[in-house]
Amino acid sequence: MTPSPTVTVLHNFTGSDGSQADGGLIQASDGNFYGVTFTGGSANAGVVFKVTPSGTYTVLHNFNGTSDGNGPANSLVQATDGKLYGAAWTGGSSNLGTIFSITTSGTFSVLLNFNGTNGANPGSPLKQNTNGILYGDTYAGGDLSLCSSKGCGVFYSLNVGLGPFVSLMTTSGKVGSQVEILGQGFSASSVVKFNGVTATKVTLTGTTFLLATVPAGATDGKVTVTTGATTLNSRQTFIVHNSWGSGKAMPTPVMFSAAGFVNGKVYVVGGASSSGLIGTNQAYNPSTNTWATAATMPIPVYGPASAVVNGILYVIGGYTTTSSTPTGMVQAYNPVTNTWTTKAAMPTARGSTAAVVDGGLIYVIGGNGATLRLSTVEKYNPAANTWTTETPLLVGKSEPSAGLLGSTIVAADGYTTSQDTGDNESYNVSTNKWSAVTKDATPRNGSCYGVLSGQLYVAGGGDNGAQKNVTESFSATTNKWTTQAAMPQAVIAPGSAVGNGQLYCFGGSSTGVALQGTVYSNVQIYQP
Numbered sequence: 001m002t003p004s005p006t007v008t009v010l011h012n013f014t015g016s017d018g019s020q021a022d023g024g025l026i027q028a029s030d031g032n033f034y035g036v037t038f039t040g041g042s043a044n045a046g047v048v049f050k051v052t053p054s055g056t057y058t059v060l061h062n063f064n065g066t067s068d069g070n071g072p073a074n075s076l077v078q079a080t081d082g083k084l085y086g087a088a089w090t091g092g093s094s095n096l097g098t099i100f101s102i103t104t105s106g107t108f109s110v111l112l113n114f115n116g117t118n119g120a121n122p123g124s125p126l127k128q129n130t131n132g133i134l135y136g137d138t139y140a141g142g143d144l145s146l147c148s149s150k151g152c153g154v155f156y157s158l159n160v161g162l163g164p165f166v167s168l169m170t171t172s173g174k175v176g177s178q179v180e181i182l183g184q185g186f187s188a189s190s191v192v193k194f195n196g197v198t199a200t201k202v203t204l205t206g207t208t209f210l211l212a213t214v215p216a217g218a219t220d221g222k223v224t225v226t227t228g229a230t231t232l233n234s235r236q237t238f239i240v241h242n243s244w245g246s247g248k249a250m251p252t253p254v255m256f257s258a259a260g261f262v263n264g265k266v267y268v269v270g271g272a273s274s275s276g277l278i279g280t281n282q283a284y285n286p287s288t289n290t291w292a293t294a295a296t297m298p299i300p301v302y303g304p305a306s307a308v309v310n311g312i313l314y315v316i317g318g319y320t321t322t323s324s325t326p327t328g329m330v331q332a333y334n335p336v337t338n339t340w341t342t343k344a345a346m347p348t349a350r351g352s353t354a355a356v357v358d359g360g361l362i363y364v365i366g367g368n369g370a371t372l373r374l375s376t377v378e379k380y381n382p383a384a385n386t387w388t389t390e391t392p393l394l395v396g397k398s399e400p401s402a403g404l405l406g407s408t409i410v411a412a413d414g415y416t417t418s419q420d421t422g423d424n425e426s427y428n429v430s431t432n433k434w435s436a437v438t439k440d441a442t443p444r445n446g447s448c449y450g451v452l453s454g455q456l457y458v459a460g461g462g463d464n465g466a467q468k469n470v471t472e473s474f475s476a477t478t479n480k481w482t483t484q485a486a487m488p489q490a491v492i493a494p495g496s497a498v499g500n501g502q503l504y505c506f507g508g509s510s511t512g513v514a515l516q517g518t519v520y521s522n523v524q525i526y527q528p
Helices: none
Strands: 019-027 033-039 047-051 057-062 070-072 084-090 098-102 108-113 120-122 134-140 155-158 172-174 178-182 191-194 202-205 209-213 221-227 230-241 243-247 258-262 265-269 281-285 290-294 305-309 312-316 330-334 339-343 354-358 361-367 374-381 386-389 401-405 408-412 424-428 433-436 448-452 455-459 471-475 480-484 495-499 502-506 523-527
Touching (some): 033 070, 033 084, 178 221, 230 523, 258 305, 258 502, 265 312, 305 354, 312 361, 361 408, 401 448, 408 455, 448 495, 455 502
Antiparallel strands (some): 019 033, 033 047, 070 084, 084 098, 134 155, 178 209, 191 221, 221 230, 243 523, 305 312, 312 330, 330 339, 354 361, 361 374, 401 408, 424 433, 455 471, 495 502
16 A cells, blocks of 8 residues: 555455465565465465565465464564564464464474463464564463463463574664664673674663664665674664665676666666777676676667666667767667667667656657757657657756656756756656756766656766766755765766666766776665
8 A cells, every 4th residue: 555545455365375364464585575364275274375565476385274283363573594483373283373484485394382381372473582582472371270271371482593683673874873773792892883884883771782873984784793702693784875885896897888777687788898889788686786698789889868668678879989970779678588679760869868757758858969969859659669859958968867856857967068067957748848947066967867765866977077976966846956975986977777766876987988088897876
């Protein structure tokens, strides 16, 4: 359910795949959701199930009602070993319930049979303490002389051999924010690190609680607490807002490439290396921080626009020679089939341009063609494979940074007739009209850019050839620019892509001119 609210049914239970879903869902570390049903399944004794965020439903285990349990009634918990742990209300050797574990792939094990003395009818979900031990309670059992000889229940612990860890009460924040940390064996000498960067301010309370301040230079990652020879790791990843991190370097350094995020991977295509144009298709997987090679672009270009619509990466225009011969060619890449096709050519051959997607339509803005610093705006309809001409920019420019903010297209910065002016314009699709908005106080072109959290982020770039590392964001709502954390490596003409709520900047160069200066292979990642 969205906040608006829009409700989407992901799965309807049929009985054979579970009934009476109980206890709520948990999201495991693989991103999928897991839960149980009290009844239903092959023995009408309940099931453990998995459902993906898109709604693909899988029964992982059918309870048999006897030896492995009957009627799981509470949510699962994922422990630090990655397994899911839960309890069944009845069943087992004494028909008084069981505790079980199950892997995310479906390997099921009974860990404990309740027999009355040690409890009966487990009534709460299990919890894992930072000492590694699981805890829970039962509705009945224990001292059988109480509560009509059924017992009043027990509070129990179950040690499955998992070691201690630290737990973060807050899993995101900016540099300077305070983070509460639970754990074991803390002392005044405990050292807290955020993804390897030491926190200089730490306050201790007892032996199980620390308050640490996020240090400058911290990036997304695990938090560790070292006390003497013992280091405890957080099970959660801490996200440092308004910060830069890095990914594995690109196999082939490149500038002025196309880039697009499709189905969890970023494809960095074409561009120029230190020796010439390349058609290399480099595929980056953020979740594994690895690179692979995909099908090569048929005709190499540098300085194209790029956009993703319905899982297809469109590489539009660009230059076919290092002497900047513009093209209107449109090359489309399908990652599923790993193939390229050629689409209807853009009416105006140009490079050093930008593209924005709105409603499945691609707007290509500005650039250089037969005439430098174009104000041209043309719209491509991928479904119809057709082009139309739209109202031009107020100011012609190349290498702009552009994005869709709500229902408004913004084209910021870029090189105008003879310099970078910080020109910033907004486009109303319904009226087909451009309007001037607040200029960028740091004029530049060839930046890394993308829309995050409703704002256009612009990072790096060049001002008359001088590298910039400034990062700013523009809000169309307030018509204001805000300075953000500086880019670690100043670059000109990197490839840009947005995915997983982050801005990815691939490579770039020291000059922004083909075959001149240094071409970089680094991957810089911004977390807003």
